[in-house]
Amino acid sequence: MNKKTFSLDLLAQDGLARAGTFHTPHGDLLTPIFAPVGTQATVKSLTPRQIEETGASLVLSNTYHLYLRPGAELVAEMGGLHEFMQWHRPMLTDSGGFQVFSLAAMRKVDEDGVTFKSHIDGSVHRFTPESSIGIQEKLGADIIMAFDECSDPNDPAYNRKAMARTHKWLERCIKSKSRDDQALFGIIQGGVDEKMREESVKFVASMDLPGIAIGGLSVGESKTEMYATLDTLNPHLPEDKPRYLMGVGTPEDLLNGIMRGVDIFDCVLPTRLARHQAAFTHSGRINLMNAGYAHDANPINAECDCYTCRTFTRAYLRHLIVAKEMLASSLISIHNIRFLIKLMEESRQAIQSKSFEVYANTFLERYLHSKETN
């Protein structure tokens, strides 16, 4: 290990927005950064080379999914997740916690862990902090996540119990971790309750881990609540550690997150939207299925430099969609991922030149309120 591994070089700050470099065994992450999601060891419909060409340098994969299929032992036998899926840049795995709570057919939480039924075949399984870390060590991502309980933000009593359990589980995760080429990030919970969030951020920060994640947002609360929670957390977050806002998301949430000091984001949104024919443009989101694009010789987004926009017309993409051709998903995914990656690259530049607020406001004004006809 390089002795700088898992350290963050903070290069610039502009208000609360930060530009930095986080060092991992598979390369540097230039923050702020957006990670596309490769749920089942593949970013849906894209080859690793196509993902690289979007400029992505971090891919997230899901412990819950890989544990069920093909199994962590098999991935380990194939040399770990990087080798298995042939992605040689940094990777992050989540703990499986969120999927157990959102996807599993049944779950039962106790102080020790969670018993759940697979959404695939109903078979019964159990995750504990120790087993989650064990699985993530077999998968071998650069950044691994503490096993947490993601509870309903609108149920304060349960939320408090869940938060306390998440803190205890974090201590067990730290204790059971054995690989020094993986960074464990702790996760702040507490729903949208200011007091609980303060308590949680202080606890997680006190563990002095190489990174700190904000969980339990983008799960149904309002944008106002999400941004208010980030405002609450900011003064308590260690300056010298990357902050990761999990499961976010939209261009507006990314910019609002950066504005509140977040460094790392991940979301299935760009690839999921692509499978529903929706694409990001500077003038807002468009649906390429619309008949209005049938004769449109423009690219999805004239300002975009992705392979899809450099190569294909909206008319062709709409034809692929109407004809139910798989290529449509791949081409729109390439664009949507590139769109968010470029938003992050430009944010970083703007932070370094102390013009982030203007950059973000200009982008958002046009993105959210455009009257342009797409």
Place this chain on the structure above:
Amino acid sequence: MNKKTFSLDLLAQDGLARAGTFHTPHGDLLTPIFAPVGTQATVKSLTPRQIEETGASLVLSNTYHLYLRPGAELVAEMGGLHEFMQWHRPMLTDSGGFQVFSLAAMRKVDEDGVTFKSHIDGSVHRFTPESSIGIQEKLGADIIMAFDECSDPNDPAYNRKAMARTHKWLERCIKSKSRDDQALFGIIQGGVDEKMREESVKFVASMDLPGIAIGGLSVGESKTEMYATLDTLNPHLPEDKPRYLMGVGTPEDLLNGIMRGVDIFDCVLPTRLARHQAAFTHSGRINLMNAGYAHDANPINAECDCYTCRTFTRAYLRHLIVAKEMLASSLISIHNIRFLIKLMEESRQAIQSKSFEVYANTFLERYLHSKETN
């Protein structure tokens, strides 16, 4: 137009097998050659760049499909098929005849043309030799095909009527053709009847077109009948024109076709097999869904130089298949197309070094009779 456009330089012969170069407005075709099929202006699940990387230099697209969706006028408005799908190497369109007879929901043939119902929405349409050429001129492929009637090889009486009609239609196609940057190929019909095939090849050859196609094979007749028909045709085929065996196909049919003087092939097989998890190897066809590949760290085919074989294990591909990930189809399609393209490249070399029979027999012995465990 270069004056050599649509001429064939015959570089070598080995028995009846031929190696040549056919000049088209979008580049040279080095024969023997295999063309993957891009039915709806896309080779399913692959970007044009991925197709290029298989070494493919000719792609076929289907007039019937493009006429129905998105319409030939739209393709013309977008600059033609090459521009529309961003494939800048040579293209071939069929006449729509075969699809009308195999796919349409209803069809009614008369001396003037065919009335049919769309398989998509049941709407009624009509193709004539003139309209087929008109559509193909709007699409703008380098090689276009005469409108023919593909009849049941086991109904000699109907077959004779259909063949006579196909010949009359060929004359009308020639007459209605107006673009000089497209080569029109006539199509030999006649089922598996030796006399009718002789009659048909003589008629089509007498039209002195830049290429000649063999239709009505690979439609249910036995391999023995297919090869016998090629044997019947060979002495009557002009030496200086490329011969195109339509809709073929398997590695064994390609080699047997070359052995009988065929230069050009096309087939949906490599991409269709890929969507059913099947892959070509030198030891025969394998199905990657098989549990036996779950822990297999080998590529699909160790001797293959495609992106998929250079990059991924069978274990990973099987995982993608089991997890129902689209990427599986793309990666196996890349391999299967490359496998057939490479078979053609090696055949061409073998013909040039006068060793084609040994090459073909060595390949076929292993491919068809391998005892190797895949």
